[in-house]
Amino acid sequence: MQADTTLLTTADGQPLKAALKSAASKAKRRAFYLVAPLLAFVLITFIFPIGQMLHQSVYNPDFTIHEDKGTKIQTPIMVNLQVWFRETEIGTVPDEAAFAALVSDLIQLRELRGQGEVGTRINYDVPGTRSLFTKSARRAAKLEAPFKEAVLDLDEDWADPELWQAMRTAASPYTMNFYLAALDMRRSETGEIVAVAENRQIRVKLFSRTLTLSIIITLTCFLLAFPIAHLLATLPLRYSNLLMILVLLPFWTSLLVRTTSWIVLLQSQGVLNDILVSLGIVGANGRVQLIYNEIGTVIAMTHILLPFMVLPLFSVMRTINPSYVRAARSLGATSWTAFRRIYLPQCVPGIGAGALLVFILAVGYYITPALVGGAKGTLISNEIAFHMTDSLNWSLAAALAALLLAGVLALYWLYDRLVGIDNLKLG
Amino acid sequence: MGNVSSADAFVEFERVQKSYDGETLVVKDLNLSMPKGEFLTMLGPSGSGKTTCLMMLAGFETATHGEIRLDGREINNIPPHKRGIGMVFQNYALFPHMTVAENLAFPLEVRKISKTDREAKVKRALNMVQMDDFGARRPAQLSGGQQQRVALARALVFDPTLVLMDEPLGALDKQLREHMQYEIKHLHENLGITVVYVTHDQSEALTMSDRVAVFNDGVIQQLAPPDDLYERPHNSFVAQFIGENNKLPGTVKGRSGDIIHVEFNDGEHCQALAVQAVSEGEPTLISIRPERVSVGRDDLTNSTDARVLELIYLGDHIRCRMDVHGNDQFIVKLPNGAAKVPLSVGELTKVGWAAEDARALDPL
Numbered sequence: 001m002q003a004d005t006t007l008l009t010t011a012d013g014q015p016l017k018a019a020l021k022s023a024a025s026k027a028k029r030r031a032f033y034l035v036a037p038l039l040a041f042v043l044i045t046f047i048f049p050i051g052q053m054l055h056q057s058v059y060n061p062d063f064t065i066h067e068d069k070g071t072k073i074q075t076p077i078m079v080n081l082q083v084w085f086r087e088t089e090i091g092t093v094p095d096e097a098a099f100a101a102l103v104s105d106l107i108q109l110r111e112l113r114g115q116g117e118v119g120t121r122i123n124y125d126v127p128g129t130r131s132l133f134t135k136s137a138r139r140a141a142k143l144e145a146p147f148k149e150a151v152l153d154l155d156e157d158w159a160d161p162e163l164w165q166a167m168r169t170a171a172s173p174y175t176m177n178f179y180l181a182a183l184d185m186r187r188s189e190t191g192e193i194v195a196v197a198e199n200r201q202i203r204v205k206l207f208s209r210t211l212t213l214s215i216i217i218t219l220t221c222f223l224l225a226f227p228i229a230h231l232l233a234t235l236p237l238r239y240s241n242l243l244m245i246l247v248l249l250p251f252w253t254s255l256l257v258r259t260t261s262w263i264v265l266l267q268s269q270g271v272l273n274d275i276l277v278s279l280g281i282v283g284a285n286g287r288v289q290l291i292y293n294e295i296g297t298v299i300a301m302t303h304i305l306l307p308f309m310v311l312p313l314f315s316v317m318r319t320i321n322p323s324y325v326r327a328a329r330s331l332g333a334t335s336w337t338a339f340r341r342i343y344l345p346q347c348v349p350g351i352g353a354g355a356l357l358v359f360i361l362a363v364g365y366y367i368t369p370a371l372v373g374g375a376k377g378t379l380i381s382n383e384i385a386f387h388m389t390d391s392l393n394w395s396l397a398a399a400l401a402a403l404l405l406a407g408v409l410a411l412y413w414l415y416d417r418l419v420g421i422d423n424l425k426l427g
Numbered sequence: 428m429g430n431v432s433s434a435d436a437f438v439e440f441e442r443v444q445k446s447y448d449g450e451t452l453v454v455k456d457l458n459l460s461m462p463k464g465e466f467l468t469m470l471g472p473s474g475s476g477k478t479t480c481l482m483m484l485a486g487f488e489t490a491t492h493g494e495i496r497l498d499g500r501e502i503n504n505i506p507p508h509k510r511g512i513g514m515v516f517q518n519y520a521l522f523p524h525m526t527v528a529e530n531l532a533f534p535l536e537v538r539k540i541s542k543t544d545r546e547a548k549v550k551r552a553l554n555m556v557q558m559d560d561f562g563a564r565r566p567a568q569l570s571g572g573q574q575q576r577v578a579l580a581r582a583l584v585f586d587p588t589l590v591l592m593d594e595p596l597g598a599l600d601k602q603l604r605e606h607m608q609y610e611i612k613h614l615h616e617n618l619g620i621t622v623v624y625v626t627h628d629q630s631e632a633l634t635m636s637d638r639v640a641v642f643n644d645g646v647i648q649q650l651a652p653p654d655d656l657y658e659r660p661h662n663s664f665v666a667q668f669i670g671e672n673n674k675l676p677g678t679v680k681g682r683s684g685d686i687i688h689v690e691f692n693d694g695e696h697c698q699a700l701a702v703q704a705v706s707e708g709e710p711t712l713i714s715i716r717p718e719r720v721s722v723g724r725d726d727l728t729n730s731t732d733a734r735v736l737e738l739i740y741l742g743d744h745i746r747c748r749m750d751v752h753g754n755d756q757f758i759v760k761l762p763n764g765a766a767k768v769p770l771s772v773g774e775l776t777k778v779g780w781a782a783e784d785a786r787a788l789d790p791l
Contacts, residue, residue, distance in 0.1 A: 326487055327520035329507040331534035332585065338508075341533070345524045 050405070057178055057398035062121035063170035066114040077114060078105045082171045090191040094164050099147040102158075106133075106140035124393050125166035125177065125186065132157055161189035178399035203383060203400065210379040211407075213297055214362040220302045221309040221358045222351065229313035229350070234322070247310050255304065259371045262300040266290040266372070292374025300372045305361055309354035316350030352419045360408055380404060436460035436496070437621055438484065438589065443493030445479050453479050455645040457493070461623070461638070463588070466615050468624045468632040471642030472668070480642075481591050481625050486510050497589065508537075513582035513590040517597055519574045521566035527553070527577050528562035534585040552584040555614070572603045579611070583618065592624045596631065608634050629669050633657065641665050658716075662703055663788040666714040673720070673757050675713040676790060679706065686782050689713060691752045697729045698782035703789040710790045717758045719784040722747075722770070727779030733757070735774045745770075751778060 008016040066077045080101035109115040119133030143150040151158050169175055184201040188194045232240050265271045268287040276282045328338035366381040387397035438461045445454040454476040461467045469477035482488040486507030495502055522530050531549040553559050556576035582590055596604045612635045615622050626632055632639045633653040641648045649661040660666035681688040687701045699713050737748040744760045751757040
């Protein structure tokens with residue numbers, strides 16, 4: 001290489017680097033305009049909602065701001081209690097001042113008709129307290145000093161230190177409590193992080209069940225898809241086209257229909273059990289429970305997600321020249337060695353893509369486990385849906401979803417470290 | 428057809444037939460034997476059965492009928508990995524997920540050769556094809572010619588006695604192909620291996636081979652050394668497939684010894700060497716190589732009028748298309764030397780050839 005230190009210039013004396021930059025920037029700008037609509041679409045429909053969800057998972061203003069449903073006017077609520085919480089330390093036993101603040105706040109709530117929402121907010125952390133708020137707010141106006149006795153007289157549950165701790169945390173809209181709840185933990189009355197009672201620990205179990213079932217589904221999908229994809233890639237075109245149609249056939253039917261047809265097949269009075277009984281494999285009283293449990297979820301979801309494994313595998317296998325295996329055989333490898341050392345490693349991009357696709361879809365799958373999962377086969381997505389639609393605890397739903405997202409991203413990162421993301425071939 | 432006796436044959440095909448669909452034979456009654464150390468080329472147009480023969484020898488296709496023997500042992504039922512035959516594939520088939528050195532070590536690894544021996548052998552094989560510095564590269568990082576060398580080294584690294592090559596130079600450009608032809612030939616000479624080489628390129632076959640088997644229609648048309656094949660083709664197919672050839676159809680009119688008397692369709696006559704058509708009244712095709720035709724002389728046995736139709740200047744020689752005995756595709760090569768004959772398009776001149784150079788073959 002020649003060490004040329006003189007600055008290169010264009011014919012009219014402009015520095016070459018600057019000229020190159022301005023020439024290239026025009027092309028870059030044009031390319032950006034071309035993708036701008038897509039960028040805007042992704043921002044509005046994907047990035048923004050996810051940001052919104054992540055925000056919701058740590059932010060819940062139900063205890064601090066009341067929004068009127070009709071006029072949309074926002075009013076700060078529970079201000080007096082917030083002052084008391086700010087002035088005292090965690091674990092302080094509520095005194096007369098605290099109860100006085102509570103009563104005046106309850107009176108305000110009653111005027112705003114906001115006692116239900118506040119009660120619901122505290123109910124997330126201390127179950128069974130919603131009615132406490134509605135009942136007390138109704139009578140708050142009639143209470144007289146000393147307020148502590150008056151309130152406890154109304155309902156002695158107000159003495160519960162756990163309730164006061166819950167109110168203390170709810171008094172600041174930003175909280176990590178929903179993440180704690182998502183992991184079956186809570187803050188004790190003294191503010192320490194402790195596990196919830198054993199009979200209420202369900203979310204970690206759901207997370208681990210989601211993970212295990214997703215791994216099992218991915219594995220069965222791989223085991224079933226590998227031979228199919230290999231057949232597709234090696235058969236003559238007219239047969240492979242037919243087989244491809246069979247693989248894609250499930251996509252032509254509604255997901256709901258496919259799932260319910262599994263109910264028909266697998267239920268204890270269903271087709272499969274009838275066949276087993278008529279063949280004498282199981283007795284009439286020993287019908288196998290194949291649905292409304294983990295088995296049902298695994299079977300139905302494997303069926304639904306199979307094409308997502310077949311297609312990436314097929315697209316990779318199609319490009320593997322059969323002469324590689326022939327070469328390996330001619331070099332002295334047995335067919336097993338040739339498969340293991342030559343064919344399989346070349347399939348890795350397809351295996352990785354298919355497994356990642358199936359796993360991520362399985363982790364977030366909702367409708368199939370909801371229909372065939374029963375109590376034992378539901379996944380974390382069903383819990384999220386429950387908090388979205390039934391309990392209306394959106395912050396908890398958002399926290400659960402955020403944990404799921406973090407888990408998937410962690411797996412993605414792990415895959416990148418182990419196999420390399422550029423080694424992924426989706427089709 | 429093989430002129431090697433069965434006793435010293437290293438590779439032997441005996442009455443081998445192959446059919447894929449049970450209706451047509453791709454290989455019809457193949458008999459071939461080659462001695463150890465020979466470089467034999469299977470040459471033929473695509474679909475002539477040459478690759479099928481190679482695949483049967485390698486073990487990737489089974490013979491429908493007949494016996495294939497390697498070193499006196501019948502190998503019909505031996506799987507490919509136990510045959511110990513090195514093979515170079517058309518597209519090289521270098522394993523893309525392994526480095527060059529790993530590719531070369533693969534046949535040694537599956538043979539459970541120790542690591543130190545393996546490394547020594549890989550090093551030697553790379554050195555043999557002048558690729559010493561490329562062991563750590565991936566096949567995708569190599570040029571076509573380099574990949575070709577690696578494929579060659581991989582087929583040789585485990586010291587096979589027989590190496591099969593399936594159009595290995597097909598994907599290379601002309602210059603590189605010619606260079607590699609010499610290299611493969613020298614490797615063959617230095618290592619003393621037996622090579623069966625498949626190609627459809629006749630110049631490749633003539634350059635490298637000890638003997639060439641010309642395939643057509645599932646049958647070996649002629650098995651002979653390159654010079655024999657070119658100068659003494661057995662039939663019209665070989666004459667036409669190998670090199671350039673002038674064809675003049677006619678009928679046998681009489682015979683004296685090896686020389687027959689032929690009448691062309693335009694009523695003129697010619698003396699020719701009897702090869703295929705021998706008896707009177709038989710139709711025949713006279714084959715004459717362009718370089719055996721003399722122009723401007725009328726003192727030869729066979730001399731006739733010719734009209735110059737086209738002249739193409741090719742540097743070392745001038746290609747001249749003429750109308751001879753009603754065949755307007757008659758090609759003559761005029762050397763561009765000191766004694767060149769000046770010709771112009773449309774000119775009427777004389778051409779002639781010796782009776783021995785006009786071979787009377789089967790009509791097409």
